[in-house]
Each structure stands twice: as structure tokens, then as C-alpha cells.
Amino acid sequence: MVNQVETVTRTPRRRSGLRKYRRFGGSLLSVLTTLFLLVLLTFVIGRLMPVDPVIAVVGPDADRATYLKVKQELGLDLPVLQQFWIFFKNLLHGDFGTTLLTGRPVMEDIARVLPATVELATVTIILGAGIGIPLGVYAAVNRGRFADHAVRLIALLGHSTPIFWIGMVGLMLFYAKLGWVGGSGRIDLFYEDIVPNVTGFLLVDALLAWDMDVFWSAVSHIILPASVLAYASIAYISRITRSFMLEQLSQEYVITARAKGVPRNGVIWHHAFKNIRVQLVTVVALSYGGMLEGAVLIETVFGWPGFGQYLTNALVIGDMNVVVACTLIIGCVFIALNVISDLLYKFFDPRIQ
Amino acid sequence: MNSDSKGLTAWLTTQEPTSATHAAFQNVWHVWCRFASNPLGIAGLAIILVLVFVAIFVPWLAPYSPFEQNLRETLLAPNAQHLFGTDELGRDILSRILWGSRITLSIVLIVSVIVAPIGLIVGCLAGYFGGWLDTILMRVTELFLSFPSLILALAFVAALGPSLNNAIIAIALTQWPPIARLARAESLSLRGRDHISAVRLMGASSLRIVLGHIAPLCIPSVIVRITLNMAGIILTAAGLGFLGLGAQPPSPEWGAMVSTGRRFMLDSWWVGTMPGLSILVVSLAFNLVGDALRDALDPRQE
Numbered sequence: 018m019v020n021q022v023e024t025v026t027r028t029p030r031r032r033s034g035l036r037k038y039r040r041f042g043g044s045l046l047s048v049l050t051t052l053f054l055l056v057l058l059t060f061v062i063g064r065l066m067p068v069d070p071v072i073a074v075v076g077p078d079a080d081r082a083t084y085l086k087v088k089q090e091l092g093l094d095l096p097v098l099q100q101f102w103i104f105f106k107n108l109l110h111g112d113f114g115t116t117l118l119t120g121r122p123v124m125e126d127i128a129r130v131l132p133a134t135v136e137l138a139t140v141t142i143i144l145g146a147g148i149g150i151p152l153g154v155y156a157a158v159n160r161g162r163f164a165d166h167a168v169r170l171i172a173l174l175g176h177s178t179p180i181f182w183i184g185m186v187g188l189m190l191f192y193a194k195l196g197w198v199g200g201s202g203r204i205d206l207f208y209e210d211i212v213p214n215v216t217g218f219l220l221v222d223a224l225l226a227w228d229m230d231v232f233w234s235a236v237s238h239i240i241l242p243a244s245v246l247a248y249a250s251i252a253y254i255s256r257i258t259r260s261f262m263l264e265q266l267s268q269e270y271v272i273t274a275r276a277k278g279v280p281r282n283g284v285i286w287h288h289a290f291k292n293i294r295v296q297l298v299t300v301v302a303l304s305y306g307g308m309l310e311g312a313v314l315i316e317t318v319f320g321w322p323g324f325g326q327y328l329t330n331a332l333v334i335g336d337m338n339v340v341v342a343c344t345l346i347i348g349c350v351f352i353a354l355n356v357i358s359d360l361l362y363k364f365f366d367p368r369i370q
Numbered sequence: 371m372n373s374d375s376k377g378l379t380a381w382l383t384t385q386e387p388t389s390a391t392h393a394a395f396q397n398v399w400h401v402w403c404r405f406a407s408n409p410l411g412i413a414g415l416a417i418i419l420v421l422v423f424v425a426i427f428v429p430w431l432a433p434y435s436p437f438e439q440n441l442r443e444t445l446l447a448p449n450a451q452h453l454f455g456t457d458e459l460g461r462d463i464l465s466r467i468l469w470g471s472r473i474t475l476s477i478v479l480i481v482s483v484i485v486a487p488i489g490l491i492v493g494c495l496a497g498y499f500g501g502w503l504d505t506i507l508m509r510v511t512e513l514f515l516s517f518p519s520l521i522l523a524l525a526f527v528a529a530l531g532p533s534l535n536n537a538i539i540a541i542a543l544t545q546w547p548p549i550a551r552l553a554r555a556e557s558l559s560l561r562g563r564d565h566i567s568a569v570r571l572m573g574a575s576s577l578r579i580v581l582g583h584i585a586p587l588c589i590p591s592v593i594v595r596i597t598l599n600m601a602g603i604i605l606t607a608a609g610l611g612f613l614g615l616g617a618q619p620p621s622p623e624w625g626a627m628v629s630t631g632r633r634f635m636l637d638s639w640w641v642g643t644m645p646g647l648s649i650l651v652v653s654l655a656f657n658l659v660g661d662a663l664r665d666a667l668d669p670r671q672e
Binding site: 050051054055058059062063065169170173174176177178179180181182183185186188189193306307309310313314317318328329331332333335337340341344347348351352355 | 410509510512513516517518519520521522524525526527528529530601605608609612613614615625628631632635636639642643646647649650653654656657658661
């Protein structure tokens with residue numbers, strides 16, 4: 018009974034295999050073009066630099082011979098096109114160059130800091146979707162009433178709050194004044210390096226080692242930054258859920274279901290909500306990527322040793338290799354999430370052929 | 371006076387507009403009536419008007435200079451002399467916030483003025499000509515859209531060097547793509563219309579059609595879109611300031627002030643709280659207006 022609507026709208030699968038491959042090839046080509054343009058853009062950003070990278074290495078007092086020698090070593094005397102080709106070739110080998118300060122490969126650094134950010138973003142998205150979706154459905158069902166306006170105000174506030182500021186105020190209140198949560202970093206200093214680093218995700222590592230003290234310490238540290246980040250995504254997800262839901266609730270099948278005596282909650286969750294699940298998966302996937310933006314600010318406020326803080330530190334000292342690598346990775350994550358959500362859409366929704 | 375305004379209302383609501391301009395005024399009036407029926411939108415508009423007023427008259431409104439240091443009165447809690455307290459150099463925080471309204475408003479205005487024509491022209495050209503020009507322009511647009519705006523702005527500022535001007539350039543670079551996409555969609559639907567075909571038959575050049583007949587029709591929706599983006603512009607600018615990549619000290623930019631306040635957070639909460647609160651209020655106001663404007667223009671939704 019529940020699946021009736023979907024079966025009716027499903028079109029018969031009659032497609033030639035060739036067309037399928039051609040469409041796949043077309044979208045693959047467009048993704049590849051975007052990726053190439055992304056590399057080009059980050060290369061241009063890296064070369065925009067008003068500070069001469071040679072002087073950054075040799076210092077302003079170096080004589081002409083040293084200057085030219087270093088310039089040659091850095092490959093900056095080559096024609097721009099050739100520089101781009103070398104940059105591109107190195108990228109294909111996963112080589113982003115080395116950092117200005119420590120001389121370590123940028124790729125290694127990023128692999129080290131990324132798990133902290135992924136952990137934060139994952140906890141955030143669970144909170145964000147877990148609260149935002151029910152709120153949006155609730156607002157749509159009570160459209161025009163007080164609850165709807167309240168959710169709208171919550172969402173607008175979430176869109177308007179400077180995330181770094183609310184993080185700071187939260188830290189002041191819940192850590193300094195009330196002592197309910199942990200302060201800076203991922204874990205109390207006391208518990209650091211107790212559990213073996215298996216996955217890079219502290220919560221998972223602590224559970225694997227079954228060390229509950231470490232686990233709760235990590236929870237008390239992650240809960241505040243994750244809630245602050247989640248607030249922004251709750252705002253976004255609840256608004257979108259509401260408009261998706263309104264669209265479904267105005268359909269005739271909802272009236273039919275109500276008329277034949279399906280209870281209200283049954284109509285909402287089993288009929289209407291079922292039809293927006295796929296769209297919601299896309300929205301959640303995209304806001305997962307949007308979290309990287311918030312992470313840059315939030316990690317600075319909370320001293321969270323992740324990707325965002327790594328990028329911010331590089332920005333302050335003008336380490337362009339790191340900035341370029343981070344920008345490129347964020348762009349790739351975004352493109353990947355777009356592709357994945359497209360695929361999910363096609364996979365879950367038989368109406369889209 | 372009363373009969374005058376009655377005559378104006380009658381002119382605005384009459385069933386038979388006498389000219390195109392008359393009809394346009396009526397249209398604006400209808401949107402305004404729907405907008406005015408939304409109390410939240412009116413509240414937002416009021417806050418923005420106050421902000422504009424403050425930004426214009428701040429030399430007469432601010433009780434103290436935003437830069438003058440008074441090392442005997444550092445980190446004073448809010449009191450009768452200093453309503454929002456003082457910062458680590460004894461500067462009055464209220465005065466600094468009031469002066470900062472000029473920076474915030476000018477960022478929003480300059481970015482909008484840069485972004486609107488770029489987005490409009492790119493979008494209209496892509497939409498009208500189609501073909502390879504469309505493909506190229508939209509690929510570039512999508513590329514810029516594939517970053518969160520703060521990240522791209524960060525990368526540009528890092529490359530250009532931290533300053534307020536570079537922050538404005540960087541934000542502008544991240545804000546034109548949504549506008550271009552919108553203008554493209556509009557011109558795609560416009561290019562097949564009869565009046566465009568008529569102009570083409572009369573021998574107008576393609577450029578003339580795009581600039582003289584298509585672009586002007588896209589302007590209203592572009593303006594609405596920019597209004598909706600203004601809160602985002604404010605937050606991005608504040609974020610750049612907070613990371614030390616926007617306006618540099620001693621400039622009273624709100625994001626930079628929050629960043630200063632972070633250092634004194636535990637003992638002197640007001641240093642960082644007050645400027646953050648002003649960012650919140652102003653961007654909320656822009657969001658309220660944008661939200662109400664969207665509802666007023668698209669009555670189908672509600």
C-alpha cells in the first residue's frame with residue numbers, strides 16, 4: 018500500500034546500453050574538466066602572490082647570484098606554461114610540495130590533520146540532520162502557525178550568527194563559567210596519547226580500546242564545537258526540509274490517503290516523508306561539505322588540531338604551498354560530494370533515469 | 371495632504387495603468403504592500419535604516435574617538451560612561467562599534483556594486499548566445515561555485531595580502547557566480563520571447579539586444595538575489611576580519627574586534643561579545659529583509 022505511488026510513477030526501464038555509457042562518459046568528462054579548471058585556478062592563486070617566493074626563502078639581503086640560483090631551484094625561471102605542467106604532474110603523483118616552516122611534505126601533514134576534522138564534521142552532521150529534519154517536517158505540518166514561525170526564526174538566527182563568535186561565547190559560558198564541557202583541543206591534556214591511534218578518530222579509538230575515561234573526555238571536548246557547527250546546518254536543513262515537505266503535502270495522494278482514513282502521522286511519515294528522503298540525502302551530503310567552511314573558523318576558536326586550523330596557520334604566515342593544497346582538496350571534496358549525491362539520487366529514485 | 375496621499379494611493383492601485391512606468395510603479399507598490407504585511411521584514415528594514423543613519427552621522431553620535439587610547443581606563447566593564455565597556459587600550463567599545471558600521475556598510479555596498487554588473491553580463495551573454503560561449507562561461511561559474519565562499523576568499527586574500535581592500539576584492543570574486551547563474555536562467559527564458567524577436571527583426575545587433583533589452587529585464591531579480599546575499603557578505607567579511615585577513619588594527623572592524631576580544635574572553639567578556647552581537651543583529655536584519663522580500667515577490671510559496 019505504501020509503495021503504490023512510487024510504482025505508478027515508475028517508468029519502464031527501456032534504455033539502450035550505449036546511451037547509458039554515453040551519458041556516463043559525458044558526465045565523467047564534465048567532472049574531469051571541472052577538476053582541471055580547479056587545478057588551474059589554484060595554480061593562478063598560488064602565482065598571484067605579491068610576495069616574491071624567492072625572497073621568502075633567501076631573505077631580502079641575499080645577493081643577486083644566490084637569488085637567481087634559488088629561483089632556478091624553485092623552477093620559477095621557467096615559462097609559466099612549463100611551471101604549470103610541472104605543478105600538474107606533481108599533483109598527479111600526490112605531491113603538493115613542502116611546507117615553508119618545517120619542510121615536511123604538505124600531503125603528509127594533511128593526512129595527519131584530516132581525521133580530526135572529519136570526526137568533528139561527522140558528529141556535527143549527525144546532530145544537524147537529526148535535529149534539522151524533524152524540525153523542518155514539524156514546521157511544514159504546522160505551516161503558518163506559531164511553530165512554523167518559531168522554526169523560521171531559529172533558522173534565520175542560525176543563518177545570521179557569526180559562527181566564530183557563538184563558539185567563543187559558548188566556550189566562555191559552558192567551559193569557563195559552568196565547567197560543563199572541555200576546553201580547547203580534542204581531549205584533556207591528561208588523557209592525551211593513552212589510547213593507540215588506530216583510525217585517527219579519537220571517539221572510535223577510545224571505544225576500540227574500551228577506555229571510557231578517554232572516550233568521555235573526547236566527548237566533552239567535541240560536543241561544544243559540534244553543536245555550534247550543527248546550529249548552522251540545522252538552520253539550513255530545516256528550511257529545506259520544510260519546503261520539500263510542503264511540496265509533498267500539497268499533492269493529491271496526501272488528500273487521498275487522509276480521505277481513506279490513514280492517520281495523520283502515518284500520512285506524514287509513511288507517505289510524504291518517504292518521497293523526500295532522496296532529496297534530503299543530497300542536501301545532507303552537500304551540507305557535509307559546507308561544514309569545511311565553518312570548520313576553518315571553529316577550529317581556530319576551539320584550538321581543534323584539524324584541517325581548518327592547519328589552513329589558518331598557513332594563511333597567517335603566507336605559506337602558499339599549504340594554502341593551494343588545502344584549497345584544492347576542499348574543491349575536490351565539494352566536487353566529489355556533488356557527484357556522490359547525484360549518484361545517490363539516481364540510485365535511490367527510480368523515477369530519475 | 372491627506373487627499374494628496376489618497377490620490378497617490380488611487381494612482382498606484384488603479385486597474386488601468388496609463389503607461390509602462392505607471393505599471394512598473396504599481397508593481398513595486400504591490401510588492402511593497404506584501405512586504406509591509408510581514409512584521410519581521412519591517413523590523414529588519416528598520417534595523418538597516420538605523421544602521422545607515424548611524425553610519426552617516428557617526429561623528430556626531432559616537433561619544434568617544436574610536437582610536438584614542440586611555441591607558442588608565444583599560445578593560446572597564448560596561449558602566450554609565452562606557453555603555454559597552456572599554457577594550458585593552460582603554461578605547462570605548464560603543465564608539466568603535468558605531469564607527470565600524472561604516473566599514474560593514476561599505477563592504478556590503480562595494481561588493482554589491484562590483485558583483486551585480488559582472489554577474490549580469492556573464493549570465494546574459496551565456497544565456498543569450500548559448501553554444502560554446504555558454505559552456506565556457508558556465509564551467510567557470512560552476513568552478514567558483516564548487517568552493518564554500520569563505521574558503522575561496524581566504525585563498526585569494528592569502529595570495530593578495532591581508533587588507534580591507536583585498537578582502538573586498540576576494541569577497542566580490544566569490545559572490546558573482548550565483549548572480550551569473552540567475553541572469554543566465556532569466557535570459558534563457560527571455561530570448562525566445564516575441565518582443566526580443568521583434569527587436570531582432572528590426573535589425574538590432576546581438577550586443578544591443580543583450581545590453582539594451584535582455585539585461586534590463588534581469589535587473590530586478592538580480593537585485594533581490596543580492597539583497598539575499600548581503601547577510602552572507604557581512605558574515606564572510608567578519609570571518610576574514612576575525613582570522614586577521616581583513617581590515618587590520620586599529621581599524622574598528624567588527625570581526626577583528628571579536629578576534630581581539632578572544633584574548634580577554636575569560637576576564638572581560640564584553641570586549642568580544644559586543645562586536646559579535648552587532649554582527650549578529652545586522653546580518654539578521656539583512657536576512658529578515660531578504661526573506662520577506664522573497665515571500666513578497668513569490669506569493670505562490672506561502
